[in-house]
Amino acid sequence: MTEGAPGSSARDRFALYDLFAAYGALIDAAEFDAWLALFAAACTYHIVPQENYERGLPAGLVYCDGRAVLEDRIRALREANKYNIHTDRHLIGLPRLIGEKGAAKLVEAPFAVYQTDQEGETRLFATGLYRDRIVVEAGGLKFRDKLVVLDTFAVPSLLATPL
Amino acid sequence: MLNAAIWPTLDYSRVPYRLYHDPEAYQREQERIFRGPTWSFLGLEAEVPNPGDFRTTYVGDTPVIVNRDTDGAIHALVNRCAHRGAMVRREMSGNAGEHTCIYHQWCYGLDGKLNSIPFRRGIRGQGGLDPGFDMAAHGLRKLRVASVDGALFGTLVDDVEPLEDYLGAPVLAQLRRLFERPVTILGYNRQRIRANWKLYAENTRDNYHASLLHEFLVTFGLDRSTQVGGVKMDARHRHNITWAEAESDTAELAQEAYGAARVRSNYLSLKEPELVRFRRERADPLNIAITSVFPSAVFVQISNSLAVRQIRPRGVDEVEIFQTMLGYADDPPELTLHRLRQANLVGPAGLVSMEDGEAIEIAHRASKPDRDSTTVIELGGAGVISDRDYRVTDVPLRGFWSYYAELLGIEPAGAVR
Numbered sequence: 001m002t003e004g005a006p007g008s009s010a011r012d013r014f015a016l017y018d019l020f021a022a023y024g025a026l027i028d029a030a031e032f033d034a035w036l037a038l039f040a041a042a043c044t045y046h047i048v049p050q051e052n053y054e055r056g057l058p059a060g061l062v063y064c065d066g067r068a069v070l071e072d073r074i075r076a077l078r079e080a081n082k083y084n085i086h087t088d089r090h091l092i093g094l095p096r097l098i099g100e101k102g103a104a105k106l107v108e109a110p111f112a113v114y115q116t117d118q119e120g121e122t123r124l125f126a127t128g129l130y131r132d133r134i135v136v137e138a139g140g141l142k143f144r145d146k147l148v149v150l151d152t153f154a155v156p157s158l159l160a161t162p163l
Numbered sequence: 164m165l166n167a168a169i170w171p172t173l174d175y176s177r178v179p180y181r182l183y184h185d186p187e188a189y190q191r192e193q194e195r196i197f198r199g200p201t202w203s204f205l206g207l208e209a210e211v212p213n214p215g216d217f218r219t220t221y222v223g224d225t226p227v228i229v230n231r232d233t234d235g236a237i238h239a240l241v242n243r244c245a246h247r248g249a250m251v252r253r254e255m256s257g258n259a260g261e262h263t264c265i266y267h268q269w270c271y272g273l274d275g276k277l278n279s280i281p282f283r284r285g286i287r288g289q290g291g292l293d294p295g296f297d298m299a300a301h302g303l304r305k306l307r308v309a310s311v312d313g314a315l316f317g318t319l320v321d322d323v324e325p326l327e328d329y330l331g332a333p334v335l336a337q338l339r340r341l342f343e344r345p346v347t348i349l350g351y352n353r354q355r356i357r358a359n360w361k362l363y364a365e366n367t368r369d370n371y372h373a374s375l376l377h378e379f380l381v382t383f384g385l386d387r388s389t390q391v392g393g394v395k396m397d398a399r400h401r402h403n404i405t406w407a408e409a410e411s412d413t414a415e416l417a418q419e420a421y422g423a424a425r426v427r428s429n430y431l432s433l434k435e436p437e438l439v440r441f442r443r444e445r446a447d448p449l450n451i452a453i454t455s456v457f458p459s460a461v462f463v464q465i466s467n468s469l470a471v472r473q474i475r476p477r478g479v480d481e482v483e484i485f486q487t488m489l490g491y492a493d494d495p496p497e498l499t500l501h502r503l504r505q506a507n508l509v510g511p512a513g514l515v516s517m518e519d520g521e522a523i524e525i526a527h528r529a530s531k532p533d534r535d536s537t538t539v540i541e542l543g544g545a546g547v548i549s550d551r552d553y554r555v556t557d558v559p560l561r562g563f564w565s566y567y568a569e570l571l572g573i574e575p576a577g578a579v580r
Binding site: 047048049051052055057058059060061062063064065066067068069071072073075076079080081082083084153154155156157158159160 | 255256348349350351352353354355356357376378379382383433434435438483488499500503504506507510511512514517518519520521524
């Protein structure tokens with residue numbers, strides 16, 4: 001594997017699948033430092049309601065136009081925010097390579113997130129589509145830009161943990 | 164039974180839990196508040212800039228179309244076909260020359276008039292409508308519409324007081340402040356909270372909770388009850404403005420009030436201080452201005468994030484918060500970016516608002532089984548309902564309930580207003 005755009009050999013595909021598998025598992029395990037390490041040093045992370053995305057409206061539910069905001073949000077989640085006590089379960093569909101832009105691969109993957117409360121009741125919290133730019137950095141695949149287009153834009157209760 | 168005897172006190176310092184849970188109360192609210200003599204926020208003129216542009220919304224449970232006619236006039240129409248009661252316009256937004264019901268293709272103009280009915284004369288002289296059928300009497304019901312500098316309000320009652328009188332001078336001034344320049348829509352967000360809508364209406368009037376529930380505010384020095392601020396209501400106390408002035412306290416004062424451990428760090432400890440940094444845009448120093456308009460609109464400035472929220476009841480046990488994020492049409496790109504960053508503060512995932520969803524859900528859940536017990540509303544004192552120039556208060560909640568009781572016809576004799 002070389003620095004820049006990831007290739008599309010079978011081995012590179014497995015690396016891509018591993019990246020998405022780790023992405024969901026680390027959120028579900030609330031291991032946010034390890035989760036942040038899946039992003040490139042310079043990165044963006046946005047959660048945008050489908051109704052804004054299709055109308056070309058820029059506002060997001062979460063708008064991290066740089067790593068600093070993303071790290072601040074994770075810090076706030078740990079130190080300041082209060083939210084419904086729950087665990088998450090990400091089910092991420094197979095990532096699909098849809099093109100290349102510069103040194104990045106453009107990848108899409110559908111997801112569903114279920115939330116389970118303290119009494120064991122599970123509800124579907126969200127479905128949506130990741131629309132990502134992925135690069136090779138420090139020998140591994142990283143998210144350069146992660147855009148979470150949220151189908152379930154009538155957010156049930158509140159959105160605290162990342163999608 | 165819903166009557167004046169449900170109130171344990173005459174100053175609304177005790178509110179029976181039943182009012183959050185009784186289907187009877189919900190039905191009467193729909194009839195006497197949302198279909199009664201109130202003005203509901205409908206949307207913004209900026210959302211329907213061109214002739215034929217429409218958006219669909221709600222006044223209480225009633226579906227409504229807001230559109231701009233070919234002559235530029237804005238109309239609001241009950242979105243329900245005169246024929247079978249079906250929703251005529253199903254899309255959220257779009258542009259159209261007319262509104263046609265899919266069921267039997269009854270077709271209405273942008274002014275709500277019934278323009279055509281298929282097979283009105285039948286086929287080969289058979290069937291169809293009686294020749295005396297009155298087309299003019301079967302249009303889409305029109306709401307009365309009024310605008311404050313592009314913020315659209317509508318009412319289903321003809322003899323309601325004019326919008327400006329309904330709002331009162333302080334609220335009108337706040338709206339004119341927010342809409343002083345043409346706005347642009349940055350986007351929408353929505354939240355479905357499993358709680359009664361009035362818990363959210365109270366929440367936006369509750370100055371006391373802000374710096375306690377929303378710890379981010381205090382931790383990062385964005386907003387504290389030690390700032391100069393307060394609550395200001397209209398003469399009838401149904402609306403409220405919660406306000407605070409930027410940089411009007413000191414870290415020492417805040418640490419004394421909250422304890423040094425809670426005021427852990429100021430905003431400079433954030434990796435991206437712009438997330439909370441207030442850029443003063445106006446002559447006044449307000450960095451918090453939250454204007455709640457009875458029954459269901461909230462106009463919000465938190466730092467440099469600007470928004471309008473519509474509180475949409477969804478039955479007795481659920482509410483949708485529909486929020487429109489705003490900027491000004493003449494904002495330079497870097498100010499737009501600043502507002503988009505600060506949109507992180509508000510909405511369902513807001514750093515200083517996500518907690519509201521949880522707080523009112525747990526209030527709804529735990530209050531349900533014991534309907535004769537009551538909440539306690541006494542911060543800032545019981546008794547008279549009046550403006551306060553301090554922040555540890557929830558007096559405007561009592562103003563809300565006072566007007567609520569009047570409209571529902573359950574105001575006890577001798578109650579404060």
